[in-house]
Amino acid sequence: MNRIINFSAGPATLPQSVLEQVQRDLLDWRDSGMSVMEMSHRGAEFMSIASEAEKDLREIAKIPDNYKVLFMQGGATAQFALIPQNLLGDKRSADYVLTGDWGKKALKECGKYAKAQVAASSESDSFTHIPDRAGWTLDADAAYVHITPNETIHGVEFHDVPDTGSVPLVADMSSNILSRPMEVEKYGLIYGGAQKNIGPAGLTIVIVREDLLGKASATTPNVFNYASVADGESMLNTPPCFAWYVSGLVFKWIRDEGGLEAIGERNQRKAQMLYDYIDGESFYTNPVAKQNRSRMNVPFTLANADLDKAFLKGVEAAGMSGLKGHRAVGGMRASIYNAMPESGVSALIEYMKEFVRTQG
Ligand SMILES: *Cc1c(COP(=O)(O)O)cnc(C)c1O
Numbered sequence: 001m002n003r004i005i006n007f008s009a010g011p012a013t014l015p016q017s018v019l020e021q022v023q024r025d026l027l028d029w030r031d032s033g034m035s036v037m038e039m040s041h042r043g044a045e046f047m048s049i050a051s052e053a054e055k056d057l058r059e060i061a062k063i064p065d066n067y068k069v070l071f072m073q074g075g076a077t078a079q080f081a082l083i084p085q086n087l088l089g090d091k092r093s094a095d096y097v098l099t100g101d102w103g104k105k106a107l108k109e110c111g112k113y114a115k116a117q118v119a120a121s122s123e124s125d126s127f128t129h130i131p132d133r134a135g136w137t138l139d140a141d142a143a144y145v146h147i148t149p150n151e152t153i154h155g156v157e158f159h160d161v162p163d164t165g166s167v168p169l170v171a172d173m174s175s176n177i178l179s180r181p182m183e184v185e186k187y188g189l190i191y192g193g194a195q196k197n198i199g200p201a202g203l204t205i206v207i208v209r210e211d212l213l214g215k216a217s218a219t220t221p222n223v224f225n226y227a228s229v230a231d232g233e234s235m236l237n238t239p240p241c242f243a244w245y246v247s248g249l250v251f252k253w254i255r256d257e258g259g260l261e262a263i264g265e266r267n268q269r270k271a272q273m274l275y276d277y278i279d280g281e282s283f284y285t286n287p288v289a290k291q292n293r294s295r296m297n298v299p300f301t302l303a304n305a306d307l308d309k310a311f312l313k314g315v316e317a318a319g320m321s322g323l324k325g326h327r328a329v330g331g332m333r334a335s336i337y338n339a340m341p342e343s344g345v346s347a348l349i350e351y352m353k354e355f356v357r358t359q360g
Pocket of ligand 1: 010074075076077078102148150151152172173174175192193
């Protein structure tokens with residue numbers, strides 16, 4: 001077996017110890033005589049897996065009691081449509097702060113259900129920074145303010161939680177959920193697909209304040225109505241059982257690593273190491289304003305784009321993968337989520353140095 005160092009933006013690398021546990025459990029989970037994939041989701045075995053995962057998530061993320069945790073399907077992209085359908089109530093509009101392509105997609109989808117307003121955008125600067133909070137044009141009568149705390153493609157991240165007063169803050173945390181202490185109480189709703197920083201694709205986590213439930217439009221499908229999902233403990237129909245189980249193992253792994261404080265410090269060190277190298281080497285460039293740089297996704301370009309192919313070919317030969325940048329930005333992107341060890345980032349930097357020495 002030879003595992004690569006995987007910088008994929010998502011689905012992304014998982015902790016090896018979790019995969020080994022999955023392997024041990026695969027044919028016979030805790031003497032049940034079955035795989036988690038083969039169990040009834042209503043049986044005692046899976047019910048215990050499901051409730052333990054929620055308990056562990058609540059504990060590591062310090063989720064207050066007045067928030068529901070929903071285990072849904074459809075990815076963050078489904079949530080783009082479900083959020084306005086569930087939260088609009090008797091309001092007519094929602095505000096969106098655009099700091100990258102994912103926020104734009106969320107805005108567009110909202111437009112089918114509500115007046116989707118751009119409260120601020122850095123698009124004219126190619127999404128290389130976060131617009132100053134002072135310049136946002138927030139509508140006090142909006143149903144919510146939507147932000148993307150980490151824009152996965154552009155590598156732009158909020159490092160504080162913006163104050164939106166009495167208008168609930170809604171956050172697409174797909175690519176930085178559980179990457180540091182979360183301050184859940186500052187949000188009305190947090191959501192994210194599991195496949196970047198949590199577990200396998202197919203599971204979507206929604207953390208929602210209870211007072212925001214019960215406002216869904218009458219045409220919202222029942223399995224996508226937050227209040228119904230909460231009442232049914234995310235078991236209105238068959239949930240993504242296996243993804244839920246693996247995610248539960250990841251929550252335990254986070255706890256064993258020292259929780260979100262320790263994970264956050266490690267993520268900070270990893271990102272700092274890579275940015276320090278990029279900033280000190282003129283051959284590589286990251287265009288994002290320093291105070292808004294992502295700790296999760298680090299895009300960078302080479303001084304000569306003709307060398308991109310050689311860079312990618314060499315990096316693969318050195319045992320690394322997933323570094324090709326998104327087509328919207330070009331160049332490279334290193335996604336360094338929770339499960340990427342510091343040694344993986346060091347290996348990438350060593351390769352980058354060697355590439356400059358031989359090709360730069
Ligand atoms: C990956 C990603 C999405 C899309 O997630 P799906 O689960 O594939 O729908 C949305 N928002 C952000 C910030 C992402 O990183």
